[in-house]
Amino acid sequence: MQRRRLGKSAIVVSDICMGTMTFGSQVDEATSLRILDRCFDEGIDFFDTAEGYPVPPDAKWVGRTEEIVGKWLKTKPRDAVVIATKVSGPSHVWFRSPKRNGMTALDRRNITVAVEESLQKLGTDYIDLYQTHWPDHGTAYDETMEVLDELVRAGKVRILGCSNETSWGLMKSIAASERLGTARYQTIQNNFSMNNRRFEDELAQVCREEGVSCIPYSPIGGGVLTGKYANGARPEGARFSRYLELGGRQAAMARRFVNDRSLAATDRYAEIAKEAGMSLATMAVAWSKQHDFVASTIVGVSKEEHVDDILAAADLKLSDDVMKAIDKVSKEIMYPMG
Numbered sequence: 001m002q003r004r005r006l007g008k009s010a011i012v013v014s015d016i017c018m019g020t021m022t023f024g025s026q027v028d029e030a031t032s033l034r035i036l037d038r039c040f041d042e043g044i045d046f047f048d049t050a051e052g053y054p055v056p057p058d059a060k061w062v063g064r065t066e067e068i069v070g071k072w073l074k075t076k077p078r079d080a081v082v083i084a085t086k087v088s089g090p091s092h093v094w095f096r097s098p099k100r101n102g103m104t105a106l107d108r109r110n111i112t113v114a115v116e117e118s119l120q121k122l123g124t125d126y127i128d129l130y131q132t133h134w135p136d137h138g139t140a141y142d143e144t145m146e147v148l149d150e151l152v153r154a155g156k157v158r159i160l161g162c163s164n165e166t167s168w169g170l171m172k173s174i175a176a177s178e179r180l181g182t183a184r185y186q187t188i189q190n191n192f193s194m195n196n197r198r199f200e201d202e203l204a205q206v207c208r209e210e211g212v213s214c215i216p217y218s219p220i221g222g223g224v225l226t227g228k229y230a231n232g233a234r235p236e237g238a239r240f241s242r243y244l245e246l247g248g249r250q251a252a253m254a255r256r257f258v259n260d261r262s263l264a265a266t267d268r269y270a271e272i273a274k275e276a277g278m279s280l281a282t283m284a285v286a287w288s289k290q291h292d293f294v295a296s297t298i299v300g301v302s303k304e305e306h307v308d309d310i311l312a313a314a315d316l317k318l319s320d321d322v323m324k325a326i327d328k329v330s331k332e333i334m335y336p337m338g
Contacts, residue, residue: 001043001314004295007186008211009159011128013046013082015289016314019217019300020047024064025054026237026302029071035304036072040081042311048189048215048298050086050133051118052097056242056250059098066121074123082128084215086163087114089134095249106136106144115151131161131189135169141176149182161187161215167202174210185212189298192216193225194269194287195262196337197330204293213295219288220299221337222257226281226309227270229258237302261336268329276322278312285313287326 002015018039023032036047053065066085073081088097088104096102104110118127130151132144151157162170162185170188177184188207192199192214199214207214220226223238234241243254266280273283288297299310318326 002289005213006129006159006161006215006295007213009186011082011159011186013296014044015294015296016044016285016310017046017048017084017215017296017298018044019298020049020065020069021053021055021300022239022302023049023054023068024061025056025058026239029068031304032068033072035301035307036069037075038304038307040076043314045080046082046084046296048084048217049122050088050131051114051121052086052088052099052133055239056246057095057098062098063117063121066118070121070123078124083122083124084129084131084161085118085122085127086131086133087111087118089132089164090136090138093134106132106139108143108147111144111147111151115156119156126156126158128158129161129187130157130159131163131187132165133163135162135165137169141169141173142180145173145176145182145184146180149177149180152183159183159186161185161189163189163217165190167206170203170206170212171210174212187213187215187295189215189217191218192288192294193219193221194284194326194330195221195225195257195265196335198335198337204291207293214291214293215296215298216288216294217298217300219297220281220284221262221266223302224257224262224266225269225284226279227266230263230267230270239302256337259336261333265329265333265336268333269326272322272325272329276319278316279309281306281309282312282316283318283322285310286316286318287323289313290318290323 088099091097091102097104240254243250270280273280
């Protein structure tokens with residue numbers, strides 16, 4: 001397992017991070033704990049969660065994921081594990097957060113309440129990487145960065161990150177931190193995969209120039225880049241199968257991931273992976289890791305056996321021919337997720 005630095009911070013992590021958003025909903029506690037143990041034993045030391053998990057967002061189980069991770073964390077030396085979690089962004093975006101009765105925001109009160117709840121559920125006195133889950137462009141970055149800086153100074157948080165942020169927002173936050181003399185974002189957690197290469201358009205340059213690390217999520221395209229949605233399949237229990245049933249904004253999100261263009265691109269990628277002698281999921285994770293602006297790729301699973309394909313990408317470097325073949329598909333089916 002390779003290791004890389006998060007931004008300009010002192011934290012170095014495995015280049016694969018286990019995401020936990022299915023733990024407590026799609027994945028029961030016992031299975032979740034086994035997955036965490038296996039990942040740790042195989043060299044993964046970086047684990048990502050959020051106060052709003054598991055998904056889909058629902059008041060009946062919100063916070064359960066942090067509780068499961070916290071239970072597992074008690075069985076490991078605290079210094080051997082890097083824990084990332086998130087404070088919910090504003091609830092007027094694509095979904096209404098079940099936290100704080102759907103009145104979440106990135107102001108002083110919400111951040112202060114959220115971090116204390118996360119510390120309690122995780123059973124730890126500090127969080128290694130604390131992230132804003134969605135940007136709140138209606139709240140002044142000065143306020144957000146000042147209160148986050150106070151958490152760092154208090155020792156409750158080691159470093160800061162953002163998620164689902166724009167180029168404008170990331171630069172605005174960095175400018176605010178420089179002007180105020182506060183801690184800055186060291187990471188950005190955005191969607192990035194062979195089916196969604198938008199990050200390369202502008203955000204990759206920001207990361208390179210400003211020393212911010214991308215820790216991409218959904219490298220397997222929300223499961224699409226396993227081929228399980230091929231030929232119109234709607235696998236039972238799969239996230240986007242459930243989102244399509246829910247309707248509304250969740251269904252709209254599902255259609256962004258699962259559509260004719262994304263499925264056509266996935267079919268082409270599957271052929272490349274087969275010729276290269278690996279699973280499509282393994283190739284997708286390896287491809288994500290093989291970018292200079294990426295520090296650690298966040299993966300997620302809904303079944304124990306899914307871990308095998310992920311671990312197969314641990315020390316894998318895709319050949320130039322494979323990378324060129326992937327680029328060719330990307331050029332011929334541009335932006336399949338819009």
